[in-house]
Amino acid sequence: MASSSTAAAFVVLPFPSPSSSDDSDDANTLPPPPVTEPEVASPHHPPPPQLQQLERDCNLAMKELARAGDVDQVVHLFSDLMLSASSAGVPPSVLCYNTLLNALAEEGRAVEARRVFDGMLAAGVAPNASSFNILVKLYAWRTAEFHLAYDEIHAMRRHGVVPDVGTFSTLVTGLCRAGKLDEAWGVLDWMLQEGCRPMVHTYTPIVQGYCRQGRIEEATNLIGFMEEAGCPPNAVTYNVLIRALCDDARFDEVEQVLAEIETKGHQPSTVTYNIYMDALSKKGMAKEALKQFEVLQGKGLHPTAFTLSIILNCLCCNSRFSQAIPILERSTELNWCAAVVAYNTVMSRLCDMGRWPAVLELLANMIKKCIVPNSRTFNIFIHSLCIAEKLSVAKKLVYNQGFPANVVTYNTLIHSFYLSGEACEAESMFAYMTEVANIAPDEVTYTIMVDGLCRQGKFDKATNCFKESLKDRLSKDLLTTLLNRLARSDRNGNILVTFQEIERQGFVCGYMIFEDTVRSICQVGFRQHIKMFNLQFLLDGMLGPGKEVYPVHKG
Ligand SMILES: *[C@@H]1O[C@H](CO)[C@@H](O)[C@H](O)[C@H]1NC(C)=O
Secondary structure (H helix, E strand, O other): OOOHHHHHHHHHOOOOOHHHOOOHHHOOOOOOOOOOOOOOOOOOOOOOHHHHHHHHHHHHHHHHHHHOOOHHHHHHHHHHHHHHHHHOOOOOOHHHHHHHHHHHHHOOOHHHHHHHHHHHHHOOOOOOHHHHHHHHHHHHHHOOOHHHHHHHHHHHHHOOOOOOHHHHHHHHHHHHHOOOHHHHHHHHHHHHHOOOOOOHHHHHHHHHHHHHOOOHHHHHHHHHHHHHOOOOOOHHHHHHHHHHHHHOOOHHHHHHHHHHHHHOOOOOOHHHHHHHHHHHHHOOOHHHHHHHHHHHHHOOOOOOHHHHHHHHHHHHHOOOHHHHHHHHHHHHHHOHHHHHHHHHHHHHHHHHOOOHHHHHHHHHHHHHOOOOOOHHHHHHHHHHHHHOOOHHHHHHHHHOOOOOOOHHHHHHHHHHHHHOOOHHHHHHHHHHHHHHOOOOOOHHHHHHHHHHHHHOOOHHHHHHHHHHHOOOOOOHHHHHHHHHHHHHOOOHHHHHHHHHHHHHOOOOOOHHHHHHHHHHHHHHOOOOHHHHHHHHHHHHHHHOOOOOOOOOOOO
């Protein structure tokens, strides 16, 4: 099944054949030192000790800020460092430059990264392989400007820096993510010619690339080849393959791969089993997933919070709630966070099945064990009460400010009040939410309200509610809900007001919106002449005065 280009690549790997080039003796060794001198040969004397300390601190802070995603602060901090350094007569070190470069590159801020790099050269600071690798990553992963990535690798030589396995692997990964597998193989050939041996993390992205394209046979072949080439696949490589097989529901083959891993003297990890069990449970094979859970435990592997949530879902799906209890106990041994997630999983299942006394029991159980419920727990509980038609109890709990009610809580309650025909309660709940509790309604809230109001014939109120929602954004689903209801009840005036308001708030009444309206009206007014006149009236209104409307054909 392997394509010819892959086959060719296999032939030239792992080393070019001795006869293929004249200078084959050099193939295994690093290339000779560059002829050109490095552009900058540290013209500065070492920075004073205080500055060195400042740099170290600064670098740590910059890394921390970058991790938190605050790249603007990283830039600020660096310019402060620049000032201190220049008053001491030295530029910042390559270490700090690299940290700044990396922060910019991770955000895809290519123009700024390039400017920093050029500034570094101008300041006489010699970039090292890491500096170039950051740029290669920027162009290969973030901006997909591969020609620039190649340029950087060529530029390394000019600066007396040798591209390493990290450099090439980064480029290979980027190419594979972009689906350019043939080109990735070309880079592998190139690195071999440069005397740089591929490693597991050079091959694994190619395995992943094949899997993404559904070429699992080729992925398997490549894994076999890695073994032969003395670069055996690791857990990450196998997990990529297992995930692909799982996505295809090829579970027999998953078993084969698991067996193969063990014959090779490795041990599949919990992560591997999680992938497998998750896929089984999603395909409705709860029994098989539970069997794998036993295998995992039999091997002495420790379940993670994710493992437990998969297993709990499986047990709940099969209504094996009694078996879920010991698993809940185990979750408390892991950590509190895992325990809350585990309890929520079971409670939400019970709630879906309408077994609200059991939900209550578990909640009590949790509190007894000092596991602090989170807002999801609370929402599941409120939902259970609503299902049990204990709306007034639920309302009291929400009005009691001790409970962490959020927008989801209110949506649940408002929806339930409308469902049970208590429109007044629903509307007072909405008022309480927005005016007393100060919680901003979301798209779901507005949709529930607009639908509920229209059902009671309160079209003006519903239109006003929609107007409110426009302060946030224009939601197409919400608009569709409103238009459908208005069209069904011949509320053309409201429809026009709605469109005027959309434009007044600065949104564009695009073609899509018109199309929706026309469709709504045609659906309710099929073959009713009067509705066709409505349509013409509306089109006039929507397009505005003085604009041409095609005359309606009279058949
Ligand atoms: C580049 O320089 C920094 C700072 O000295 C160092 O931490 C890093 O390991 C260097 N990178 C390489 C590939 O040598």
